[in-house]
Amino acid sequence: MSSGAEISEPIExxxxxxxxxxxxxxxxxxxxxxxxxxxxxxxxxxxxxxxxLVEVLVPRHGVGExxxxxxxxxxxxxxxxxxxxxFIAPPHQxxxxxxxxxxxxxxxxxxxxxxxxxxxxxxxxxxxxxxLAFCWLERVRPKELRRLVLATEQGATPAIVFRxxxxxxxxxxxxxxxxxxxxxxxxxxQLLKSRGGSREPVDLRFPxxxx
Amino acid sequence: xxxxxxxxxxxxxxxxxxxxxxxxxxxxxxxxxLLHAAPLASTPRREWWAAVQFEPGITxxxxxxxxxxxxxxxxxxxxxxxxxxxxxxxxxxxxxxxxANLERILRGAFPAPxxxxxxxxPLAALVFTxxxxxxxxxxxxxxxxxLAPLPLAALRWPDxxxxxxxxxxxxxxxxxxxxxxxxxxxxFGPGTLTTLDRLVGxxxxxxxxxxxxxxxxxxxxxxxxxxxxxxxxxVLSPLFDELxxxxxxxxxxxxxxxxxLVHRHHAPxxxxxxxxxxxxxxxxxxxxxxxxxxxxxxxxxVRRCELRSGPLVEAAWDSAGLWRPGxxxxxxxxxxxxxxxxxxxxxxxxxxxxxxxxxxDHRPERVSRPTPPQLGRAPRGDPSAxxxxxxAGRRPVWLLERPAPLGEQAAWPCRDGHRLRLLSGPERxxxxxxxxxxxxxxxxxxxxxxxxxxxxxxDRRPPHRWFLHGYFS
Numbered sequence: 001m002s003s004g005a006e007i008s009e010p011i012e013x014x015x016x017x018x019x020x021x022x023x024x025x026x027x028x029x030x031x032x033x034x035x036x037x038x039x040x041x042x043x044x045x046x047x048x049x050x051x052x053l054v055e056v057l058v059p060r061h062g063v064g065e066x067x068x069x070x071x072x073x074x075x076x077x078x079x080x081x082x083x084x085x086x087f088i089a090p091p092h093q094x095x096x097x098x099x100x101x102x103x104x105x106x107x108x109x110x111x112x113x114x115x116x117x118x119x120x121x122x123x124x125x126x127x128x129x130x131x132l133a134f135c136w137l138e139r140v141r142p143k144e145l146r147r148l149v150l151a152t153e154q155g156a157t158p159a160i161v162f163r164x165x166x167x168x169x170x171x172x173x174x175x176x177x178x179x180x181x182x183x184x185x186x187x188x189x190q191l192l193k194s195r196g197g198s199r200e201p202v203d204l205r206f207p208x209x210x211x
Numbered sequence: 212x213x214x215x216x217x218x219x220x221x222x223x224x225x226x227x228x229x230x231x232x233x234x235x236x237x238x239x240x241x242x243x244x245l246l247h248a249a250p251l252a253s254t255p256r257r258e259w260w261a262a263v264q265f266e267p268g269i270t271x272x273x274x275x276x277x278x279x280x281x282x283x284x285x286x287x288x289x290x291x292x293x294x295x296x297x298x299x300x301x302x303x304x305x306x307x308x309x310x311a312n313l314e315r316i317l318r319g320a321f322p323a324p325x326x327x328x329x330x331x332x333p334l335a336a337l338v339f340t341x342x343x344x345x346x347x348x349x350x351x352x353x354x355x356x357x358l359a360p361l362p363l364a365a366l367r368w369p370d371x372x373x374x375x376x377x378x379x380x381x382x383x384x385x386x387x388x389x390x391x392x393x394x395x396x397x398x399f400g401p402g403t404l405t406t407l408d409r410l411v412g413x414x415x416x417x418x419x420x421x422x423x424x425x426x427x428x429x430x431x432x433x434x435x436x437x438x439x440x441x442x443x444x445x446v447l448s449p450l451f452d453e454l455x456x457x458x459x460x461x462x463x464x465x466x467x468x469x470x471x472l473v474h475r476h477h478a479p480x481x482x483x484x485x486x487x488x489x490x491x492x493x494x495x496x497x498x499x500x501x502x503x504x505x506x507x508x509x510x511x512x513v514r515r516c517e518l519r520s521g522p523l524v525e526a527a528w529d530s531a532g533l534w535r536p537g538x539x540x541x542x543x544x545x546x547x548x549x550x551x552x553x554x555x556x557x558x559x560x561x562x563x564x565x566x567x568x569x570x571x572d573h574r575p576e577r578v579s580r581p582t583p584p585q586l587g588r589a590p591r592g593d594p595s596a597x598x599x600x601x602x603a604g605r606r607p608v609w610l611l612e613r614p615a616p617l618g619e620q621a622a623w624p625c626r627d628g629h630r631l632r633l634l635s636g637p638e639r640x641x642x643x644x645x646x647x648x649x650x651x652x653x654x655x656x657x658x659x660x661x662x663x664x665x666x667x668x669x670d671r672r673p674p675h676r677w678f679l680h681g682y683f684s
Contacts, residue, residue: 111564
């Protein structure tokens with residue numbers, strides 16, 4: 001009775017389940033879908049890591065580094081058991097209409113104004129009260145980054161740290177390290193360090209931006 | 212009248228009885244037995260009430276504060292909302308040296324403006340203050356006469372009762388007291404008649420006594436001056452254990468706690484902890500206090516520590532979850548989140564931790580506003596949430612605190628010496644004329660030479676400057 005297509009579709013869906021490990025994947029990492037198919041294909045495990053330190057190197061603020069995470073923030077914040085999405089030491093005001101329009105549950109956002117930002121970030125990571133912790137760091141030593149990596153493992157919260165592109169020359173203990181350059185309708189993402197991800201730059205288009 | 216005298220003699224006899232017994236060789240009669248033997252229940256208990264009426268706009272918080280002040284004079288204090296406090300003073304006349312003296316003391320005790328009246332029934336005292344009669348009546352027999360000329364409005368009966376009485380020519384309390392009881396009860400209900408009986412003392416008027424809310428308050432004077440935080444915390448730690456026991460036996464929690472430190476050569480410093488959820492555990496509070504002390508430091512050696520809690524609130528002691536929040540099977544972080552927030556607040560200050568909310572306004576400066584973080588989740592489809600008039604991508608992720616002027620080349624916006632490329636627009640925002648913060652702007656999305664997408668606007672009012680207002684990031 002049933003055709004081949006009807007059977008293969010549920011199987012495909014099952015195979016895409018993040019907790020299912022297939023030999024084809026180089027790294028067995030639990031991931032969240034990033035919301036961009038091209039990026040999922042390039043990232044190890046098919047998405048953003050569920051724990052660990054993600055270092056994002058940006059030439060300057062406002063080049064698309066936060067929009068890149070909007071689909072993930074929306075997905076995590078709208079879960080019924082959603083925890084905080086913490087934004088620590090953001091360089092400018094977060095503008096609520098953009099987040100609301102992206103489908104983010106605003107009641108789950110927590111903005112922490114603090115400099116230096118390392119202490120609140122470590123609290124956010126260790127307390128396991130946050131789903132995601134975004135942090136803008138100015139100067140940070142490798143020793144402090146290693147401390148953050150330990151903290152992410154303890155609280156099962158991924159830390160996304162934005163740093164200046166000049167930090168590219170420094171060694172980093174981050175789980176994932178990527179650099180971002182702006183494009184007219186999106187960003188170009190280059191994975192600098194990953195466990196089994198693609199080295200090719202990925203061009204992403206933000207579908208919500210008007211052409 | 213005879214019964215009253217018997218009652219009034221009672222305290223003297225109580226005091227005299229054992230001494231008299233010891234002197235004459237009779238077995239001493241314990242005063243308690245005498246008290247029990249007195250026919251208190253059968254005689255109407257004599258009462259003498261003072262009503263203190265404050266300004267009409269007094270808040271309930273302020274009224275309770277005045278009630279606590281009134282408790283300096285007598286343990287029997289009742290609130291008569293919305294604006295008055297009742298004190299039963301018969302029991303403390305002797306202590307204050309008679310009614311005239313007590314009246315003088317009371318007049319000085321409350322902050323003006325107030326009205327004060329004394330009467331044998333609480334309702335009569337209230338009626339006198341409401342009709343601005345500063346009278347002092349000792350005997351129930353004088354009551355009806357003094358009340359007679361007062362208007363009915365002072366009884367604060369429902370409007371329709373007062374109007375119906377006015378329709379038959381009854382406008383004063385004296386007139387209503389002269390009406391036949393049976394007919395009055397039939398027309399206006401037995402409750403209204405009971406009020407009249409209570410007014411003139413034909414019936415008892417029970418009032419619920421005011422009980423001041425409980426707080427935790429302790430002081431400790433250490434033997435030596437404390438010079439560092441660790442020593443202060445060590446001295447405080449038994450107090451916190453006591454506080455935890457205090458809360459546990461009452462099944463209550465606190466949401467605020469103040470520590471005052473008295474220094475040697477410095478004004479006292481205060482440390483206030485405010486908690487997002489009722490706290491029950493002393494260890495948690497002590498940790499928060501440690502964070503706060505480490506932020507502020509000690510300006511001088513500490514001579515004395517005072518701990519004062521805020522009001523006690525209902526709180527449930529519940530058990531810790533098996534799973535850590537966020538773990539597979541673990542629920543929301545309800546149990547963990549408050550302490551996380553409190554830690555941040557204690558260390559960084561109250562204003563450093565905010566949430567984000569939308570306001571129903573089109574002005575970019577106003578539509579997005581910080582709020583206190585919400586612990587509970589707003590219900591889905593909240594009708595109060597403003598609907599979104601913007602499509603996704605029409606508004607930037609970042610907003611500058613205040614618009615930054617852009618460079619210009621031949622009236623064309625520039626950034627870092629390069630002309631901006633306009634991607635979309637204009638979107639005209641013209642609003643706010645009613646509150647003096649009017650904006651008239653044409654918004655564009657633009658791209659700078661580095662490729663970043665910007666939200667810029669041109670002011671439509673002279674001198675028509677270009678401004679950068681946000682990053683699409």
